[in-house]
Amino acid sequence: MKIMSNEMLVAAYRDAKNKGQDHEWIEVLKSEIRKRGLNPIVIR
Structure with a gap:
């Protein structure tokens, strides 16, 4: 999914x-984010 x-x-x-x-x-989407080593969490 690139x-x-x-x-x-x-x-x-x-x-x-x-x-x-x-x-x-x-x-x-979550699994692809983990594969790419990204962090979708935004600290506000």
Whole structure:
């Protein structure tokens, strides 16, 4: 799934989590984020 840039991947994950979209899609995005060694959590 190297189609998305890292920024697009994290944004898609955050958007899916916020909207409560399909759980399977969230897990796919989450696993790709982990493979790339990214951290989607933003500390505010």
